[in-house]
Amino acid sequence: MSASLSASEITRLQSALRRLLGSPELTVNPAPRAGMSVELAVKGEVIGTVHRDDEDGDVSYAVNMVVLEEDLPRA
Template sequence: MSPAEIRKLEAYLKKTFNGVDLSVRGMPRKTDSAELYIKDEFVGLIAKDTEEGELSYHLTMTILDIDLE
């Protein structure tokens, strides 16, 4: 993803999650995805989708059962 897209996504997520210390980081050699971190912990992958001419972003986050204890 472009640096401009990453900045927009990061601003949107910070606003949505009330200023949580998060960052969106680009991935080398990937133009359609970025990683989401809270503090310095990886929490998910953001993928860009341009299906049927509409641009959207999808966040995939895995939650382990040990994290719920």
């Protein structure tokens, strides 16, 4: 299901996510080790992962973002 992303693909994905999410400080970082997903970060802090799916020849990317409760503003 998930395949590794090429350097070109990471650059293109980063540009698209920066535009879509309105965050020029967002980066898509290569997988830290083979077989792992690429990381999504803002200002160097990893906030999630990006998974590539090329099922049936249609390529799509799924972003899994984590927000810790401790990072939420006080109620």
